[in-house]
Amino acid sequence: MAESACYPNAYITAFEATWPALRREPVGPFIYRDGAGGGSRTSAATLDGNFSTGDVSADALDQIESRFAADARPALFQIRTGEAAFDALLIERGYTMFDPTICLAAPIEAFAPSDPKCSYVSWPPVSIQREIWAEGGIGPARLAVMDRACAPKTSLLGRIKDRPAGVGFVALSGSVAVLHALEITPTERRKGMARILVTLAADWARTQGAATLALQVTRANTAALALYSSLGLREIGQYHYRTKPMTEA
Structure with missing residues (x-):
């Protein structure tokens, strides 16, 4: 399994540690987050860094969508640099994009x-x-x-x-x-x-x-x-x- 291509790990860690979700848990190749109303950054699921976009299957998406539904929440994903294949799967499922964001340092x-x-x-x-x-x-x-x-x-x-x-x-x-x-x-x-x-x-x-x-x-x-x-x-x-x-x- 390969790490997803993105900005360096130190920044991924820092952005989350300094603006953390209330809860996070692995669901297949994803990290599921509950931000308790703290905004998209604390509430979006992301591809687990231990997996690649090739590990995202239809079954895996069904599983994470069910996890969102169990909490009565609309499915929400953050798609990072280098995750175009994952993004394409979400487009096929009818997901709409919002808030393109740049990370600066x-x-x-x-x-x-x-x-x-x-x-x-x-x-x-x-x-x-x-x-x-x-x-x-x-x-x-x-x-x-x-x-x-x-x-x-x-x-x-x-x-x-x-x-x-x-x-x-x-x-x-x-x-x-x-x-x-x-x-x-x-x-x-x-x-x-x-x-x-x-x-x-x-x-x-x-x-x-x-x-x-x-x-x-x-x-x-x-x-x-x-x-x-x-x-x-x-x-x-x-x-x-x-x-x-x-x-x-």
């Missing part, structure tokens, strides 16, 4: 120091951070993901003229720090706050001994992609999701 030394007057780190998050996240659609289920993420971890808070302007969450897995849940208040967007928070995440990661800062962003978020590119973050992999309603699975 850069060495910690690529980031300039952050401005300590504009931002700080803390754990656990304070009320204003939770309010900003809630305004951006990051509610209790995703905050629970942060709570169960591996340590070390911290939350980020940025300010513009002493007003809370943005938040983020960063955690460490091995030598890789991963930035999640970056959210800027609507009135303070396009004022440089996202750049401040990314460099703050890199500063914190540096103190934890990280070698790399990584994150994920949808292809549709062109403004964020332009910012991350200007900061030296480069593509290391990609994925997308496929799903279909329970009545069709």
